[in-house]
Amino acid sequence: MVVVMAPGATPADVEAVVYLVQSAGGQAFVSRGLSRTIVGLVGDVADFEALNLGSLPGVLQVIRVSVPFKLVSREHHPDRSVIRVGGVPIGPGTLTVIAGPCAVESYEQTLEAARLARSAGAALLRGGAFKPRTSPYSYQGLGEEGLRILAAVRAETGLPVVTEVIDPGSVGMVASYADMLQIGARNMQNFALLQAVGSAGKPVLLKRGFSATIEEWLSAAEYIAQRGNLDIVLCERGIRTFETATRNTLDISAVPVAQRLSHLPVIVDPSHSGGRRDLVVPLTRAAIGVGADGLMIDVHPEPKMALCDGDQALPESDIREIADIVVSMPPLLGRSLTLPAEAAGQVPAGV
Amino acid sequence: MVVVMAPGATPADVEAVVYLVQSAGGQAFVSRGLSRTIVGLVGDVADFEALNLGSLPGVLQVIRVSVPFKLVSREHHPDRSVIRVGGVPIGPGTLTVIAGPCAVESYEQTLEAARLARSAGAALLRGGAFKPRTSPYSYQGLGEEGLRILAAVRAETGLPVVTEVIDPGSVGMVASYADMLQIGARNMQNFALLQAVGSAGKPVLLKRGFSATIEEWLSAAEYIAQRGNLDIVLCERGIRTFETATRNTLDISAVPVAQRLSHLPVIVDPSHSGGRRDLVVPLTRAAIGVGADGLMIDVHPEPKMALCDGDQALPESDIREIADIVVSMPPLLGRSLTLPAEAAGQVPAGV
Amino acid sequence: MVVVMAPGATPADVEAVVYLVQSAGGQAFVSRGLSRTIVGLVGDVADFEALNLGSLPGVLQVIRVSVPFKLVSREHHPDRSVIRVGGVPIGPGTLTVIAGPCAVESYEQTLEAARLARSAGAALLRGGAFKPRTSPYSYQGLGEEGLRILAAVRAETGLPVVTEVIDPGSVGMVASYADMLQIGARNMQNFALLQAVGSAGKPVLLKRGFSATIEEWLSAAEYIAQRGNLDIVLCERGIRTFETATRNTLDISAVPVAQRLSHLPVIVDPSHSGGRRDLVVPLTRAAIGVGADGLMIDVHPEPKMALCDGDQALPESDIREIADIVVSMPPLLGRSLTLPAEAAGQVPAGV
Amino acid sequence: MVVVMAPGATPADVEAVVYLVQSAGGQAFVSRGLSRTIVGLVGDVADFEALNLGSLPGVLQVIRVSVPFKLVSREHHPDRSVIRVGGVPIGPGTLTVIAGPCAVESYEQTLEAARLARSAGAALLRGGAFKPRTSPYSYQGLGEEGLRILAAVRAETGLPVVTEVIDPGSVGMVASYADMLQIGARNMQNFALLQAVGSAGKPVLLKRGFSATIEEWLSAAEYIAQRGNLDIVLCERGIRTFETATRNTLDISAVPVAQRLSHLPVIVDPSHSGGRRDLVVPLTRAAIGVGADGLMIDVHPEPKMALCDGDQALPESDIREIADIVVSMPPLLGRSLTLPAEAAGQVPAGV
Structure with missing residues (x-):
């Protein structure tokens, strides 16, 4: 998942995201830009979803980048089934x-x-x-x-x-x-x-x-x-x-x-x-x-x-x-x- | 219901529609135009639907003009319910x-x-x-x-x-x-x-x-x-x-x-x-x-x-x-x- | 912008993204996860779009996180206009x-x-x-x-x-x-x-x-x-x-x-x-x-x-x-x- | 075109539709049903559209049954063009x-x-x-x-x-x-x-x-x-x-x-x-x-x-x-x- 911070987010807002992600057993990588800060999350998406990061102050958007299915995906089973x-x-x-x-x-x-x-x-x-x-x-x-x-x-x-x-x-x-x-x-x-x-x-x-x-x-x-x-x-x-x-x-x-x-x-x-x-x-x-x-x-x-x-x-x-x-x-x-x-x-x- | 005949429909095609509708206990009113003939149907829509009129030769389109619900409609119960x-x-x-x-x-x-x-x-x-x-x-x-x-x-x-x-x-x-x-x-x-x-x-x-x-x-x-x-x-x-x-x-x-x-x-x-x-x-x-x-x-x-x-x-x-x-x-x-x-x-x- | 790498992306694929972004005058921050690597981009979006990063090997998805308008946005003009x-x-x-x-x-x-x-x-x-x-x-x-x-x-x-x-x-x-x-x-x-x-x-x-x-x-x-x-x-x-x-x-x-x-x-x-x-x-x-x-x-x-x-x-x-x-x-x-x-x-x- | 009258439409409402259509040079065929009356119109659609029949009292719906294009239609040019x-x-x-x-x-x-x-x-x-x-x-x-x-x-x-x-x-x-x-x-x-x-x-x-x-x-x-x-x-x-x-x-x-x-x-x-x-x-x-x-x-x-x-x-x-x-x-x-x-x-x- 990727958390996009709002333009006016404070350093404390960013730290709150990082802290919560780490508390949930994940890792957070912060990319600070001129007008945007982005936090990349590594770990179990289900754990992160329970955090409701979108509700935190200073968070603009939460973007999911992995698919919500596993058993039927080709990532986990590359050959097509008969x-x-x-x-x-x-x-x-x-x-x-x-x-x-x-x-x-x-x-x-x-x-x-x-x-x-x-x-x-x-x-x-x-x-x-x-x-x-x-x-x-x-x-x-x-x-x-x-x-x-x-x-x-x-x-x-x-x-x-x-x-x-x-x-x-x-x-x-x-x-x-x-x-x-x-x-x-x-x-x-x-x-x-x-x-x-x-x-x-x-x-x-x-x-x-x-x-x-x-x-x-x-x-x-x-x-x-x-x-x-x-x-x-x-x-x-x-x-x-x-x-x-x-x-x-x-x-x-x-x-x-x-x-x-x-x-x-x-x-x-x-x-x-x-x-x-x-x-x-x-x-x-x-x-x-x-x-x-x-x-x-x-x-x-x-x-x-x-x-x-x-x-x-x-x-x-x-x-x-x-x-x-x-x-x-x-x-x-x-x-x-x-x-x-x-x-x-x-x-x-x-x- | 209204049956719209195709431009090339023959008089026999129109008669077939009329005949089927009447056989199903309905009435059919034919409006002949320069480029289109329209048949207006009067009777029970459910009966007409079973006729599959859209499949008949010369039929362009079948248009339903009454609603498919009755008990919840205002036509049958004009006052709003509490x-x-x-x-x-x-x-x-x-x-x-x-x-x-x-x-x-x-x-x-x-x-x-x-x-x-x-x-x-x-x-x-x-x-x-x-x-x-x-x-x-x-x-x-x-x-x-x-x-x-x-x-x-x-x-x-x-x-x-x-x-x-x-x-x-x-x-x-x-x-x-x-x-x-x-x-x-x-x-x-x-x-x-x-x-x-x-x-x-x-x-x-x-x-x-x-x-x-x-x-x-x-x-x-x-x-x-x-x-x-x-x-x-x-x-x-x-x-x-x-x-x-x-x-x-x-x-x-x-x-x-x-x-x-x-x-x-x-x-x-x-x-x-x-x-x-x-x-x-x-x-x-x-x-x-x-x-x-x-x-x-x-x-x-x-x-x-x-x-x-x-x-x-x-x-x-x-x-x-x-x-x-x-x-x-x-x-x-x-x-x-x-x-x-x-x-x-x-x-x-x-x- | 955020570049999401495909599961099988190689380190060289990631480096290619970083290199191109830096060549275009931007900064790239890499977040490596267990199943995904994410690259956060900082700089001018128009420059990055010209790079066609989505076409590079190992790139799964390119996500734009800033809006494509400026003069009419509240980011640049917070008070509502009359x-x-x-x-x-x-x-x-x-x-x-x-x-x-x-x-x-x-x-x-x-x-x-x-x-x-x-x-x-x-x-x-x-x-x-x-x-x-x-x-x-x-x-x-x-x-x-x-x-x-x-x-x-x-x-x-x-x-x-x-x-x-x-x-x-x-x-x-x-x-x-x-x-x-x-x-x-x-x-x-x-x-x-x-x-x-x-x-x-x-x-x-x-x-x-x-x-x-x-x-x-x-x-x-x-x-x-x-x-x-x-x-x-x-x-x-x-x-x-x-x-x-x-x-x-x-x-x-x-x-x-x-x-x-x-x-x-x-x-x-x-x-x-x-x-x-x-x-x-x-x-x-x-x-x-x-x-x-x-x-x-x-x-x-x-x-x-x-x-x-x-x-x-x-x-x-x-x-x-x-x-x-x-x-x-x-x-x-x-x-x-x-x-x-x-x-x-x-x-x-x-x- | 077909004009569908509302359930409560009066005979005068129907006559008004017929009168207007005839005034515009068209023909109107009335099909009276138990719960609905339908009027089939024959003539020039453009003339009928100008009548705004949908605005008349007692009119539920006006249905157009011919296409709004002629020169490019197969009705007027049956063979496909090269x-x-x-x-x-x-x-x-x-x-x-x-x-x-x-x-x-x-x-x-x-x-x-x-x-x-x-x-x-x-x-x-x-x-x-x-x-x-x-x-x-x-x-x-x-x-x-x-x-x-x-x-x-x-x-x-x-x-x-x-x-x-x-x-x-x-x-x-x-x-x-x-x-x-x-x-x-x-x-x-x-x-x-x-x-x-x-x-x-x-x-x-x-x-x-x-x-x-x-x-x-x-x-x-x-x-x-x-x-x-x-x-x-x-x-x-x-x-x-x-x-x-x-x-x-x-x-x-x-x-x-x-x-x-x-x-x-x-x-x-x-x-x-x-x-x-x-x-x-x-x-x-x-x-x-x-x-x-x-x-x-x-x-x-x-x-x-x-x-x-x-x-x-x-x-x-x-x-x-x-x-x-x-x-x-x-x-x-x-x-x-x-x-x-x-x-x-x-x-x-x-x-």
Whole structure:
């Protein structure tokens, strides 16, 4: 940390800072300038934060220079991680596609969507049984019945299942069906939920909150990691800005930035970020181009009948273009498409 | 709702919209223009949303024109509500101050802070026992021990207690100690938690999420109201913007806007919005000026020793100015300060 | 400035920073920590910026700790300034109201609006002859004819004139009519225009850009001051955020923040920030409460006939409330309403 | 346009809207619902805007449903345009790279940067002679001397020149040297400047303002087009958001959105958006992936000596990767790299 003293700070003000830092077991180095004095702190940031140095007389500003997360950072784990979900890898060297319906509506709809997902190159099936919705009057999902459907479709198609959990009290139940637990954007700072999934023994897909900084996102991942679970995949899905032409603004730069700060894989959701079906294909290409480790795409057999977010789900007619992209682009970046586990001999429609 | 057809929409495209709306039990009125055709929809919005009209051929845009909340809206309840917390009113005609420490650290610190709160004109005591923090390495609160301290300080001072709850599983326990349950900004869209406090039988203080629109804030209140609990107070506490001079940007306009849309009381937190002690007094005056129904202010007997957010807590030396303001300004707006319940004969320090 | 070295920086990397800083005539103080080394720089920031220290090997981050403006800062001029416009003061101790029509449309409309402005307590008349509009198809103003009308209305009412200039080439012409030159929000970083008004010999009203930080706003003021003109009044008029319930989000905290950083007066425009007539009165009270040195309010004799921003202009029926507020509230903050120069014996309608 | 009546609007309120619209030469279609009445308007939007319908009694909201730009829209010109700059095409089917130093510092530096630009695959040379800077104490450029250097380097290398103009008064002078006039982000709504370049007879590169919506960006282009100049290229360069890890947030979705709304080419600046050298390569790949018609990249022979934005300029060692990308990726999207005009036989270093 760096403490910047105000222009009128007295020598006693500076000494007070030094004294407190040393009392807390740290070291303080004073740089006196013509108009500013700066104190560099060496030691444990958590100890220094408890000192409330910003409240001392003569202190203008306290600047933190190390990151508030450790277990998920590359400083402590320089190599990028590969996370396995039901045997399917997500990480460097591969491009892994997760696809499926936004909401599980029925066995037939989910099975049909899973087939579309495979055609699009997906190795993992997504589908929501619990849907957090802005309005209490919107469709809230099938609940545990939806999880049973997902498990049945997994048995049929061989695709491991990624599904959202929204309540700490139901983490165990959801984990008994799912291969990967998803934390949605609105729950990214639901710390009770983060701690619960940290103890659940299943990989976690952590969506970025739509107004979370990258640092807050990684701090949320740290909550999960602290409970002993480092099988975390980060998912960029758009942030809230002033622009209204798209539902959110896909922060494409967040992918390489997060990959430099953290060893965890980073994937992109091109469906929810734009909220427009006509943007899914170009944003998929952008995500692969920027170096994402995977994609999460909404597909629905009949988008106009979808109970949730039908405006962005891809119909069958658009699947082939995705399938082409996920096969042809990754080799330019030294990656290859992750094929479905039990069907490694099959190739997606686009090949 | 209004459906705007694309420039090249065919008559059949328009008919398809009309047909679907009528099939769903609604009425559709077509306005044909030179370059645009518009279809006005009359009926139940929820029915129309399930139609996914935005996915139909020839449809450019679907515009919703009614609000997604009902129970908390002034359309359904034109008079502004007064909510009572341990007998203390919050609503039109009064200015009610909630004050106390950001975090409960000990009985002595909380009792001393409660005395400062009374001096500042507070009729309710705030204090956090469960602290949701961005970093898992920051102070997380005393938990149930903190709640026992709050209850003891209430017994000593007569101030009803407002405290945060962060986990649906502990709502019952927290409600057994608290007079009012606070939902923090990060949990504003934690729907499982909203539903739990909706059933807990205690008034709720709902902080606005730092990147929630006013409409989303009121929709979150609707989740609580749906469970039968209309004793909700809204608290504006700053939104996330590009400006970094303040921790958040206090959206002062949100107070009159929310008061026009909803019958619920709206208060302001001048401490967390700015995140700077030197802004608490001017933002308090701004909040009273704009017509807030109350204030929520951090006070701490020794801010530089505070374990949480010490940069913004007001020390005793600043309390008198707050006490002056909350007595002198409200009469200009037809309001009067709410005095503490058991101490109606006492007057705050500033009188 | 502070240079933060990366975890793996070598001693040679640190020495390179020290050497370059010393070569540029500065001093460098090194603080070595366990995981980080920090170098504090003392000297001229402009010299250091030319070094591009951020590009050196082993450098993680370069943090600037002094502000990029001098002439307008309180560090160099601790007392807050009073600016005079045609004899009318704006600054500490007073509340000065500028009011008038958004756009000058005719002599009659402007004269009538000026009378409304006086009734509202205004000592200065605003009115736009050149209107920068987002769409080229919107009304663009009367041009020089509008300036002649403003001058005629000044002769009739005694109110000095504040009007916008949008092109460096017409600054001299506008200055020949106006008592104060306004720089609009969209032109806040039109540096050619800032320099032109800096040399024009007339006070300047500098509106904050709707996405400018406070630091950028003060840097824009510094451009004007550099040309020798320190008669600058800052005007907060709302910033662009994700919230759509109001046209912009009034950043009420910016008033005390800017007043602490700069000696220049800071006023608030409650009309353009909200963009809604029903918010003008509450935001006016909030602005006075927060400690603004003045107000800038749109008034129009017939808002529904206004050619520009009619949605926010106050009709005569609302004027009395403003007049009451600007007389009754300022004394609570140690201020008094600035009365019109030639009419010091008159009092506004609200008294 | 659509007028939404308030719940309590009377039949007379609705009739007033209809009457005014018809008086203005338009048609009004009334849709009466249970809780809302909607009036659809057909006719000239500019006429309706002058009516200030939002100010009428009983009117809740006025919604505009057509875009405020015409000449640059695809509604009026469905085929996407190809713009030629000194003979070099920018538009569909090609990928055109503009590269060069942020600021022209000397003939040698500019010539060397131009050679790097060619190596990177550039067909056009960028370089700033007039630099709009936030602080008046930052480097402001060489002025006309910089333009002479650019012209000399063009003569030497054959690369047409793109350079920024910041003052309407100097547009003619700059146009006498440049092949394409650049409008920078801060001047995107400097309407006097837009009109001046609209009459200058040279193609224009219009950067998106860092807080401009896509609609405002296209409206700014409309200002240029209105003066008879349709040779406009749009450049996305990042928007201002809450995220501070990058200087701005590249709005990658804006490329396909703008290409759907407008027939003008859209390029991306991966250097200024991130403001970090380590993001230039991944953002270049993302831009090509999303379907951009071109790129604008900062290169500098010695970034650590750069007088402006050295943190983001690419050194020679990174050029080869860009050269590889711009050759290998475009064919996947049906595009090919635009080769420099006079050197069509040469191929960039990466081939």
